[in-house]
Amino acid sequence: MILFFYIVSFSFLLKLNLILSEIVNSPYCGKSVHQEKLTYHKKIQNRIVGGWKAYDGSLPWMVHLTFPAEEGFSQxxxxxxxxxxGKNSTCLVLTAAHCVKLGNQYKEPGDILVAIRQNHLKHARDEAIFLHVKNYVSHFFHEDSLENDIAILRLEKWVLFTKYVRPLCLPSANMRLPFGEECYAAGWGRTNVEKEEGMLKIVKMQLQMSKFCPRQFIQEKMLCAGNLGGGHDVCNNRIVGGWNSHPGSIPWMVYLIFPQDELHIQSCGGTLISIDGENRTSLVLTAAHCLMMNNKYKQPGNIYVAVGQHNVKRAEPEAFFLSVKNYVSHFYHNTSFENDVAILKLEMPVVFTDHIRPVCLPKVNMELPSDADCYASGWGETHEEDHGYLKVVQAKLQDASFCPKEYRSDNMICAGNLEGGHSICQGDSGGPLFCLIDDRFYQIGIASFAYFACDLPNTAAVFVRVNTYLEWIEMAGRKLSLSKIKNTKRETYSSIYLPKIQSTVANSLLAKAYQSPFEKSPSRLIAAMGDEFFKNNSNL
Incomplete structure (x- = not known):
């Protein structure tokens, strides 16, 4: 019996006649240890009869329910x-009401076992959590019509949220359903591939209008999902223009913090780059306008860089913070936005690991395949509650005619979607536009600005074209690496060494800029059911 629980769930090569050597991309660049988790909505070669295996942590809200049915069998x-x-823990599980019934009788709560973080049912794992149900409430479920097939379980204990255990977001009551768009369903249901039985799997489905549902079952409170051509399709689980990235899936992404005063902080994105092929780097590529305030360049010592940070609203043990020792920007024009590129030198090099790696720099004459998957990432604003996670959005490269006329330049790239709905927003400046080519990610753009509202149809976000600045990137990067930058131009600062800031200082900076995580805006229906549940079971 297949029981999928539906979830609705983004120039120049170096020609200096041997004066400078060619940029050498690090062997670590552009390779994510969780690469399949970043692009799994596109890479479906490992499909399992209309779906693919879920990786640990990719569906952190998914739980498995077991009910004894009869001797030797279980449902x-x-x-x-x-x-x-909105707390950082929960004891509630959302499921189907028919699951808690056996025949015409409801099951005893104590007979229901819930497995959390159990991706494979045939192999017990040490990290899995097993809890019994203390109580549950179902709606007025009708077996004949299948209407109101919804229930909430209360676990015997609360579970704390981690990066592998998280709640699923609940929609707002007036959220418009994306009919015809692609969504995910997940479950441990049977497949025709015996060796992969018992694995948590994901399948791509499209929400369909009611005319595609069986007439005898469709009700106003029901949805239909499926693919008219059979098999499966793709979903990007976007969060007003993207989806939360998996920790470590974008290992070159860094977060720049610029304190303004006691209460305000400016932020930008950036990327780790390497020009010498070594296993470490101290260079960060970002947008020049991020370094300016009131037409003046900021002091290097007032810029902090968070490396390995996934959620900027909380302290993370894997992340560390460095101050900037020096930086150099190109001849940036803040009216035309030309040359919006800069390189920072960190106070000390960072060694590459599975979760910290540089992005690959393109070749000057690199041509993007027409079917290349390109993405933009950042911590910028969304129209929904911002939980502070690094987000990814799929970006479609557009020709020059798509860019605003006054900003068309050979040094810029425009990316956007004709239908709107996702793009870069305020706060994504300096972040990368990167494409998957030959199984590596190459940065082809630096987020500069969005000309109109960031998610309207037929609007474009503008990126600096990286391959037109390769010569400058190498020269500036090598000078910074050798600490030979002289304070001869206004966009260049002399080297100032600053001690590594303590995590408490960095965390206080983050705390000033953001509120606490796990803020939710749940459906009024589910919230009401939850309130009613605790009201009627106050002695639990």
């Missing part, structure tokens, strides 16, 4: 962790 269902109070 199984899927469910999802939900939160209705």
């Amino acid at each position: 199984m269902c899927g469910g999802s962790l939900i939160s209705v109070d």
Whole structure:
């Protein structure tokens, strides 16, 4: 019995006649240890009869329910962790009402076992959590019509959220459903591939209008999902223009912090780059306008860089913070936005690991395949509650005619979507536009500005074209690496060494800029059910 629980769930090569050597991309560049988690909505070669295996942590809200049915047999269902109070823990599981019934009788709560973080049912894992159900409430479920097939379980204990255990976001009551668009469904249901039985799998489905549902079952409170051509399709699980990245899936991404005063902080994105092929780097590529305030360049010592940071609203043990020792920007024009590129030198090099790597720099004459997958990433604003996670959006490269006329230049790239809905927004400046080519990610653009509202149809975000600045990137990068930058131009600062800031200082900076995580805006229906549940079971 297949029981999928549905979830609705983004120039110049170096020609200096041997004076300077060619940029050498590090062997670590552009390779994510969790690369399949970044692009799994596109890479479906490992499909399992209309789906593919889920990786640990890619569906952190997914739980498995087991119910004893009769001697020697058990019934199984899927469910999802939900939160209705905005805390960093929960005891609530959302599932289908028919799962808690056996015949015409509801099952005893104590007979229901919930497995959390159990991707493979045939192999027990040490990290898995097993809890019994203390109580549950179902709606007025009708077996004949299948209407109101919804229930909430209360676990015997609360579970704390980690990067592998998280609640699923609940939609707002008036959220418009994306009919015809692609979404995910997940579960442990049967497949025709025996050796992969028992694995948590994901399948891509499209929300369909009611005319595609069986007439005898479709009700106003039901949805249909499927693909008219069979098989499966793709979904990008976007969060107003993207989806939360998996920790470590964009290992070159860094977060720049510029304190303004006691209460305000400016931020930008940036990328680790390497020009010498070594296993470490101290160079960060970003946008020049990020370094300016009131037409003046900021002091290097007032710029902090968070490396390995995934959620900027909280302290993370894997992340560390460095101050900037020096930087150099190109001849940036703040009216035409030309030459919006800069390189920072960190106070000390960072050694590459699985979660910290440079992005690859393109060749001057590199041509992008027409089917290349390109993405932009950043911590910028969205129209929904911002939980502070690094987000990714799929970006479509557009020709020059798509760019605003006054900003068309050989040094710029425009990216956007004709239908709108996702693009870069305020706060994404300096972040990368990167494309997957030959199994590596190459940075082809630096986020400069969005000309109109960032998610309207037929609007473009403008990126600096990286391959037109390769000569400058290498020269500036080598001079910074050798500490030979002289304070002869206004856009260049002399080297000033600053001690490494303590994590408490960096965390206080983050705390000033952001609120606490796990803020939710749940559906009024589910919230009401949750309130009613605790009201009627106050002695639990």
